[in-house]
Amino acid sequence: MKKNLPPNPLTSLKAKIAKYLLEDEVIMNWSILNKCILILILGSLVHIIWIIWKSFILLSPNLWNFVHLPLLKLQLKLDILFCCLLILMVFPCAYWHKKRWAQQWLPYLSIGILVLSLCRNGSMIGVLSPATMVSYVSLVTVGLVLFNRKIVYYTLVPVTLFLILSNYLSLQGQISYAPLFNLSTSPYQNKFWVSSMLYFIAPILIICLILFEILLSQWRHREQLIQHLSQIDPLTNTLNRRSIKACLEKLEHKPTKSYALVLIDLDHFKQINDQYGHNKGDETLIQVSEALSQIIRDNDVVGRFGGEEFILILHQSSLAQAENIAERCRQAIQALHLLSNMGDIIKVTASFGVAFSSTETNPQKLLSQADKALYEAKACGRNQVKCYRERLVEAKLY
Template sequence: MKALFSSVKSSSLKTKMVESLFESGPVMNWGTLNKCILMLILAAGVHLTWVIWKGTIILNPELWQWVDLALIKKQIQLNIVFLILFTLMIIPCRLWAEKKWVQQWFPYISVGIFVASICRDGYLIGVLSPATMISYVSLVTVGLVLLPRVLVYCAFIPATIFLAGCGYLSYMGVMTYAPIFHLSGYSYTNGFWILSMLFFIIPILCTCLFLFESLLSQWRHREQLIQHLSQVDPLTNTRNRRSINECLEQLDVLNEKESAVYAVVLVDLDHFKLINDRFGHHKGDEALILVSDELSKHVRESDVVGRFGGEEFILILHHSSEQQAQRVAERCRQAIEQIVLFSDEEETIHITASFGIAASAPGIKPMKLLNLADKALYEAKAQGRNQVCSYFHSAFLDTV
């Protein structure tokens, strides 16, 4: 029973863990590993409940007539083991969250062990008991909402086969039904009763799961669409300013863990107001679309292209030095210079752009780097436009 009290004491630790998780925003926006941490905390809570229930039975002799006491004593030890295991499994999710093998395999391991422990307890209390049925349906539906479908079905298809097999073997007399209890009435051996329960349960379960899956698919599609619209500029189909700020914040967090190497490039179209005033805003919009297309063509998939406002764009070049950023910016400058755009009167519209570059350096935060790139852009404009200027190679180096 000493283990029982120590497990109860650990509940305060799990409470603090839950509070820290909820500080990271809505549950639906959490990463898979954070959702697994929540699931592990809930799994530990389930087994803590079992420990308390079984401990209460052991401490009250008047309840022994209703249960298999020897089995209860064995199972409480196993519940304590699961409680400790689920608590310890939270550690890899926290310490090694950045490791790919943890991100790829640990959710499957966590969900698999949790479902296996629930199936074991479901057999002990009876596979057709209300508690088992409610637990099964609840875990499937909640799992489909929170976790990827593949992860959920990989765990619950074997669980379904296991529960169905236990029910069949219990009916055939090969296995004991609900061995933890001393049952009377033996309704589980009545074929008519079992078939009647399955007749009502299976259609309702299948219908609910089908409707839930359909609604969930529509809801996820809508959420993805809303998220996409909130992060993308509708005209150029590049990232908007809000999304760019999020990328810069992520770089700031990454810088605290390790020294990230990247470069920020600001791009401003030269004399863009004249294009709008002379040829119309529709031609200005067309110029912005063509420029964004060229910028996207000349960067890597891992890089970020965004419209920072008006006629200004931004490039975030990951794993790029100042020299590499200059080469990318020069290719983009030449590509923009070669854009062919005609007015409504078939007059050629010339498009050029100025570029300002700032490369990452120790102690310089992303927002500061953005200001440095803006100074470099100003210098490029001052030198005659249609140029690439780097902050650390410019004449104002001594102002850092």
């Protein structure tokens, strides 16, 4: 006897993470203050990376000649200050996340503090350095994805003006370019400067790439979900009329037309709604769709064609096979166990009209034939299967 093995914790964790990232918590749908919290946390991580770099320089006397040591010490203190400030800003964003005034002003304050700290570090390592440019482009792109454009441009315009002005003043010799470093030659000939740029760029790129991957995965999942919902009837979880029409159009262009259509209409469905309520009517439709889905083959199609009308597309099926499947579906619907709120048995039956394709029959004409067969089934007393048999010999059915 096979024993039930305990669930793998790692697999369970991966499933929870995937569900969180792709389904339940789409980042683009977060509230604006939750997005601010995310940016503040990422900004504090970047500051921690800077603190580690500057602390490493201070603890390595052999590297002191590559930097302006007093300025490095000052910048380390400012990094710690801004890191603490960014972390502290998380608390008001979380505490007042439902307050209208907080939603209006805290995003500007949070992003303003982050951008101010980034501009300060950018001017220290060179406004045209790769690290500064990567940070500039990455933050603008992430900001435009997550936030209202007004908030992004509120910080983008002064930052851009600051970078242009700093670069102009450094070209005029009025301020030092990359004052944190001792650059006697071209920066790109200084191995220490180049390695420092790589150190600054790597975490920013990794963080932004991870964030973009999450956003892209969520966007793709949402697009697939929207596409799925546009094709599915929300109540019965079967194909809707639009999707059925698309399936029939595909069949019209196929070289082989060996298929059958089955139209199904629930008998006296209006009486179920009137006597037991629309909730019981919905429950009836759901159970009928489930019964149909269990009987048809994997390559067949079931859809809701109207209010209480369903349709089956049976691929590569003879008339006899289609009639047999329809009869099994009729029996399954008749055997449904539905109870009213008072405990009364709700009787459910359905009438079926079957039509088989021939080389001269297009899907729309076949649909009309199935409808005629369905009308005959209802005229003969309902709860039965009728097949459209006109021109049966010409179609060479078997």
